[in-house]
Each structure stands twice: as C-alpha cells, then as structure tokens.
Amino acid sequence: LHSEKFLDLKAGDLMIPLERVAHVQSNNSLEHALLVLTKSGYTAVPVLDYHDRLHGLISTPLIMEAILGLERIEFEKLEKIRVEEVMNKKIPRIRPDSPLHQYLHLLVDHPFICVENESGFFEGIVTRRVVLDLLTKKSSF
Amino acid sequence: LHSEKFLDLKAGDLMIPLERVAHVQSNNSLEHALLVLTKSGYTAVPVLDYHDRLHGLISTPLIMEAILGLERIEFEKLEKIRVEEVMNKKIPRIRPDSPLHQYLHLLVDHPFICVENESGFFEGIVTRRVVLDLLTKKSSF
Ligand SMILES: Nc1ncnc2c1ncn2[C@@H]1O[C@@H]2COP(=O)(O)O[C@H]3[C@@H](O)[C@H](n4cnc5c(N)ncnc54)O[C@@H]3COP(=O)(O)O[C@H]2[C@H]1O
Ligand SMILES: Nc1ncnc2c1ncn2[C@@H]1O[C@@H]2COP(=O)(O)O[C@H]3[C@@H](O)[C@H](n4cnc5c(N)ncnc54)O[C@@H]3COP(=O)(O)O[C@H]2[C@H]1O
Numbered sequence A, B: 001l002h003s004e005k006f007l008d009l010k011a012g013d014l015m016i017p018l019e020r021v022a023h024v025q026s027n028n029s030l031e032h033a034l035l036v037l038t039k040s041g042y043t044a045v046p047v048l049d050y051h052d053r054l055h056g057l058i059s060t061p062l063i064m065e066a067i068l069g070l071e072r073i074e075f076e077k078l079e080k081i082r083v084e085e086v087m088n089k090k091i092p093r094i095r096p097d098s099p100l101h102q103y104l105h106l107l108v109d110h111p112f113i114c115v116e117n118e119s120g121f122f123e124g125i126v127t128r129r130v131v132l133d134l135l136t137k138k139s140s141f
Helices: A003-008 A030-040 A060-066 A075-080 A128-138 B003-008 B030-040 B060-066 B075-080 B128-138
Strands: A044-048 A054-059 A112-116 A122-127 B044-048 B054-059 B112-116 B122-127
Touching: A003 A128, A030 A044, A030 A054, A030 A060, A030 A075, A030 B060, A044 A122, A054 A060, A054 A112, A060 B030, A060 B060, A122 A128, A128 B128, B003 B128, B030 B044, B030 B054, B030 B060, B030 B075, B044 B122, B054 B060, B054 B112, B122 B128
Parallel strands: none
Antiparallel strands: A044 A054, A112 A122, B044 B054, B112 B122
C-alpha cells in the first residue's frame, strides 16, 4: 500500500499554491473580508500583508461573532472593524519540506494548514480534501 | 495496522448523534439560521423538519450568496427568506451500518455526511475530523 510514501509526502507537493489561494489583507474591513468570503464561497481564508507574510486567518464565524449584539446581528459595524482586530493569529504553520506524518495530526483540528518558507513568506495551503483524496485512492484495492 | 478494521468501521459508531448536532428547521428564516450558525460556531448544519427527517444543509456561504446584491450585502432580506428556499437539498446520505470504505470518498467533497436510518429519520453526522483522528492514531507507529 506504499504507506511509507503516503506519509512522506511533502507539504510543498500537496499544497494549493499562493496564486490560487483566496485571501485578505490584515488592514481590510470586515465588510471587505465578508465580500471576499461570499464571492469565493470559502468559510475561512488566510490573512496576509502586502509582502505575502502570513498574519492569521479570518472566517465567517469570527466575523459574525464580532458583530453579534444583544438583540440582533449589527451589520453596520462591518465597515468599522478591521480584519486584524478579529482574525485568529494562533495558527500552525508548516514548511514546504515538512512530511505528512509530521502535520497530519494538525488536520484533525484545522481544515487547512498554511505553508510558510524559511524566509517567513506564505507559499500555500494544505487542505483536508487533498489528504482525504490521497487516502481514498490509496485504500481502494 | 488493522487497515481492514479501520475501513470496516460503521457510520453509526463514528457519527455525532442527533442530540449533539446543531441544526435548523426548513421553515426557519435565514436570520434565525444565521444566528444558530453564529452561536454554534459551525459554518454549515443539517436542515430537519419537526419529525427529524433530513431535508438538506444550510451554510453561511449559501445564506450570504442569497442576500448579495449588486452594491452591497442586503442584510434586511434575511428575515424575509426561509431556509428551505436556499438550502442545499442534494446531499449524500449513508446508513448507520454503512462501512467507512463505502463512504470515505464522500468526505473528499463533503466536510460531514448525514446518517439516515431505513425509516428515513436523521440519526447523526460523520465528520472529517473523526476520520482524520482515527487515521492519525492508526499511522503513528
Ligand atoms: N469552490 C469550491 N469548489 C469545490 N469544493 C469546495 C469549494 N468550496 C468549498 N468546497 C468544499 O467544501 C469544503 C469546506 O470548505 P471551507 O470553505 O469550509 O473550508 C476550506 C477553506 O477555508 C480553505 N480553502 C480551500 N481552498 C481554498 C482556496 N483556494 N483559497 C482559500 N482558502 C481555501 O480550506 C478549507 C478546507 O478546504 P477543503 O478543500 O478541504 O474542503 C472544502 C471542499 O471540500
Ligand atoms: N465548536 C468547535 N469545537 C472544536 N472544533 C471545531 C468547532 N467548530 C469547528 N471546529 C473545527 O473546525 C472544523 C470545521 O468546522 P465547520 O463548522 O466549518 O464544519 C463542520 C460543520 O459544518 C459540521 N459539524 C461538525 N460538528 C457539528 C455539530 N455538532 N453540529 C452540527 N454540525 C457540525 O461538520 C463540519 C466538519 O466538522 P469537523 O469536526 O470535521 O471540522 C471542524 C472542527 O475541526
């Protein structure tokens, strides 16, 4: 079943590269972020700066939670709050040469993992879908 | 590695049971659905009727897409649209006795799969997390 090879696969080989990753800038408004999420159809995306450095992730749950008032969802607040005030900064990062056996456990709690190179620049994301797809092909005998 | 046993695991043994699954009713407003999603922290949940029959799933992307106007997101429409008008009705269903090797491929495209018994009643959901957790434990030698 080549299980050793499956678990040796490098993040750089499995990732969706930067140019295909929807993302927002840390200084964007939540209104802009919600539009990006709505148009891309994703529920969470990475937050970068203008130098392609990774700052965190923003999701619809985080945005909605930030504008949930006592009586209703306060949508007028969206344009007044910035992504960096609400984003999740505590996210794991892996290197392009990290083998799957080192980061598989991260996919248990995170739908995607960000790949960052040694110079600190964002390179792409490894998603649950890609790993499950490999697992499915590997287990169909 | 007991791979045969891993792939034989039944949906009923892996699922989060109904009583622990956040869900909405098909005749709820999108406003109510968005509140349920925001408070539960989930980005998508099953849609049931009062007899615990499964009708589809509702997600924040589907809700936002439904109120996205030409100029802005039209939040005032949330209370006027019902879940059943917007939900995704084309969702796979598996039986409680379905073995993992039969539905693993479904998790490639779906973050969770609904479990429905022979009488047509919703019993729970099998999530990607549960399967990835098992895979991680199985592959740590
Ligand atoms: N436009 C689309 N076309 C086909 N399938 C779609 C899709 N949008 C969502 N899905 C399906 O829904 C799953 C959950 O998407 P979600 O946006 O919540 O969660 C996504 C999203 O937060 C992020 N993600 C995936 N691709 C991305 C991209 N190109 N740019 C930015 N973020 C991405 O990684 C998470 C996990 O993605 P994963 O592929 O494992 O799992 C995806 C995929 O199986
Ligand atoms: N309150 C929480 N506590 C701990 N971790 C949390 C969490 N909320 C989300 N997560 C993490 O984020 C992943 C994606 O959640 P999401 O809500 O987009 O996507 C979820 C959601 O749409 C649905 N789901 C999971 N548990 C549910 C429940 N109890 N009721 C209703 N829907 C549920 O199944 C999808 C996949 O769930 P999965 O567990 O594989 O993957 C979850 C889990 O790893």
